[in-house]
Amino acid sequence: MRVFVTGGSGFVGGRLIAALKARGDEVRALARSDKAAETVRALGAEPVRGDLDDAGALRRGMEGCDAVIHSAAHVKTWGHPEEFFRINVEGTQRVVDAARGAKVKVLVHLGSESMFVGGKPIVQADESWKRPEKPLGLYPLTKGLAEERVLAANGQDGLRTVVVRPRLIWGKGDLAVLPEIIEKVRSGQFRWIGGGHYLTSTCHVSNVVEGILLAIEKGRGGEAYFLTDGAPVEFRAFVTRMLDTAGVKAPEGSLPRGVANVLATVAETAWRVLPLGGEPPIHRSTLRLIGEEVTVNDAKARAELGYVGRMTHEAGLAEMRS
Template identity: 60%
Template sequence: MRAFVTGGSGFVGRHLIAALKARGDTSLALARSPEAVAAVTAAGAEPFEGDLSDAGRLKEGMAGCDVVFHSAALVKSWARRADYYEANVRGTERVLEAAVSAGVKRLVHVSTEAVLVDGTPLVRADETRPLPERPIGDYPSTKGEAERRVLSVNSASFTTVAVRPRLVWGKGDTSVLPQMVDAVKSGRFKWIGGGRYLTSTCHVANCVEGMLLAAEKGRGGQAYFLTDGEPVVFRDFVTAMLESQGVAPGNGSMPFGLAATVATLSDLAWGVFGLPGRPPISRTELLLIGREVTVSDEKARMELGYEGRMPRGLGLKEMAVDFQERAGRAA
C-alpha cells in the first residue's frame, strides 16, 4: 500500500508512519517546514513539501497513492475561529478535492469525540448519536463540519471513513501531556470536582490500529469510535500519566460550578476582546475533561476487527521508561 499522510509530523501522524513502515508499506507525508520534514523523515516517510492551502500541490503528492490518512488539524485549546475554520474545514475540503482529482480510492479522516460536545453528558455515546446543531466551541464545530464533509462525499469510487479516538495518549505525546505537566509545575493544575469520574481513552498505538483497519475494512460514509476498552477513572489515569513523567498532580480541586463560571467568562473575554495567550479554561475543555466522557467502540470491534491491543499498563510503563531515558541523557 502507498499512503499519503497529512499531519505526519504530529503525535498520531508519526506513529502512523512508523506503523506503515513496519508493515512494509510506503508513505509520503505532507511537511510544511524544515522541522516537519525532519520529523516525518525520521518516522519513516518520504517528505512532500507543502501545506493544506494548495489543492493542486496536494494532488501532486497523492498521485499514485492508494489511501489518504488525513490527521492534520488545528487542535489548540484556544485560537481564533477563522484559524480553526481554515485549518479544519477548508483544509479538509482541499484534501478531499485533491484526493478525488488524483484518483485515490480511500480516505481515512481523524475526527474526535469532541464533535458531539453540546453541553449534555457524553456517557457511553456511540455513533448513532447525531452531531449537534450547536456544538460548544470552535474546535468541536469545525471538526464536526469537517467530518460531515468527509462522509458526505463517500461514493462507489471514493470510500471515505472517519475514526474518533477519545483522549489520545502515549509515549511521545507533544500536545496534551506537556500542557498538563507544565500546569502541575507552575501550580495551575486543578481537578474539576475532584476528578473522580469515568473517561474513555485511546493509546496512540490503538488509534493507529484503528486507522489502518478503517483503511482496509471501514464502511464508506461511516464513523468509528476508538478506545482502550473499558473506561477508567479520570483522576487515576491522569495521575498515573503525570507520575510517569516525574510529577505529582496533588489534591487541588475546583467545583464544577465554579469552573463552569470561569470557562464561560473566559470564552466571553477572549472571544470579545481577543486577549493574548490562552484562557484559564474554555467551555470546550471543561466539557471534555471536567466530567465523564465515555464512548463505545463496539462498532469498530464488530465491523473492523479492532482490538485495541495496547493495554494501559504497558503504555504507562513505556512512558515512564522513555522519561527516565530522556532524563538520563539530559543529566
C-alpha cells in the same frame, strides 16, 4: 500499498508512518516546514512540501496512492475563527478534492468525540449520535463540519471515505495532553474538577494506529468508528498515573464544577471583549471534555473492523517510563 499522510510529523502521524513502513508500505507525507520534512524523512516517508492550503501539493502527493490518511488539524482551544475554518474545514475539503482527483481508493479521516460538546453529556456515546446544533467551541464546531464533508464525499469518483474517532489520545511522545497538564501542575494552575472522580474513555496512540489501518482495509464507506482502550477508567486515577511516569506528583486541589463553569464563562467573555493577550486560563469546552465523564462505545469498530486495542494501560504506561 502507497499511502499519503497529512499530519505526519505529529504525535499520531509519526506513529502511523512507522507502522506503515514496518509492514512494507510506501509512504508520502505532507510537510509544511523544513523541520517537518526532516521528521517524516527520518521516519522513512517521502516529504511532500506544502500545507492544507496548497491544493497542488496535495494532488502531487496523492498521485498514484492507494490510500490517504488525514490526521492534520488545528488542535487548539482558542483562536481566530478564520484559522479554525481554513485548516479544519476548508483544508479537509481540499484533501477530499485532491483524493477524488487523484483517484485514490480510500480516505481515512481522524475525527474526534469533541464534535459532540455542546449537546447532552457525552456518556456511552455511539455512532448513532447526532452533532449538536450549537457545538461549544471552535474546535468541536470545525471538527464536526470537517467530518461531515468527508462522509458526504463517500462514493464520489470511486472514493471510499471512513472516519475514526479515538477518545483522549495518549502515550509516549504525546505533544499536547500530558505536557499541558504538567505545565499547569508545575505553575500551580491545575485543579481537579469536582474531585476528578468520574469515568473517561481513553485511546493509546498505538490503538489509534491499529484502528486507522483496519479502517483502510475494512471500514465501510460513509461510516464513522469510535476507538478506545476498552473499559473506561477513573479520570483522576489515570492522569495521576500518567503524571507519575514523568516524575510529577499529582496535586490535591479541586474546584467545584459549577464554580469552574462560571469562571470559564466569565473568562471567555472577558477575552472576547477586552484587548487581552493569549487565551483564557479555562475554557468551557475543555471542562466538558476533561472536567466530567466522557465515555464512548467502540463496539462497532470491534465488530466490523476486528479492532482489538492491543495496547493496554499497563503496557502503555510502562512504555512512557522507558
